Amino acid sequence: MCIGRFVFGIGGESLAVAQNTYAVSWFKGKELNMVFGLQLSLARIGSTVNMNAMQPIYDSIAKSSAFADAPSYQVLGVSLYIAMFTCLFSLACALGLAFFDWRAKRILKTSAATTGETITLKDMKTLLLSGKLWLICGICVAYYVTVFPFVGIGLVFYEMKYQMPHATAGIANSLVYILSAACSPVIGFLIDKSGKNIFWVMAGTLLTLGCHALFAFTFATPFLPTIIMGVAYSVLAASLWPLVSYFVPENQLGTAYGIMQSVQNAGLAAISQLSGSLVDNNGYLILITFYLVSPLTPVSSQHPQ
């Protein structure tokens, strides 16, 4: 299982790096934030479908006559085969993309996704010494550790703190992603219109901070902070990722996004473990208080644009 998850991580995150780099190469100076919003929206539709569909798929396979007496690992295996088809669909889309890129290159007599230059060791050194890149990595990791691990443990949180039935807790927990799927492209469009990415990054961070404060210190309906968090997350993601392209030259973008995602994932791996241990040993109040403090890092590390 660990090997499978390792390969899955390499595939998924490399795909995300390539996606970001292509998006910048094709849409920089045009509607880049909206394109990131659209990517985000589709990714979150995928996450929501995955969160809500896998259990019913597993249950219906287990109940089918063909698998009536099958051990659970076999039922799980068949469910994962279904998931494999979505990966094949993704591969087909990537091949389509490669075709369009090749065609654009032929027609425009240029490399469509790159400037043709490749990164040199000197560029790499300049990139690694760039304070702006590390600030963006800091914002990224400090923000994302308050959202992804929160959604990861959200189901049990809503059940325990708000005494919600399992199904209602599931809906509440998916709301962050459902809202992000719905509003990210619109938010991206608005960010393109205003052009003030850093302002939007700060707004997303502060709104999320407010949501964690409501979760931690009140018993008011959890739907309000959850809805605000969905919007705030969309605002942050649609404004933060395109920011890299404003100061990193095109031939170094892939490396820059790779570094950003490595830092993000290192933080997520550590904080997911810490979240579990904080819940088990200290309860949800301490965990949410921790989430409350983490976004202060992005707020304090931002400069006016």
Ligand SMILES: NCCCC[C@H](NC(=O)[C@@H](N)CCCCN)C(=O)O
């Ligand atoms: N490509 C659109 C911008 C990136 C959005 C960002 N992506 C990530 O954080 C990646 N590391 C993939 C994460 C997958 C989560 N299970 C996002 O907000 O999803």
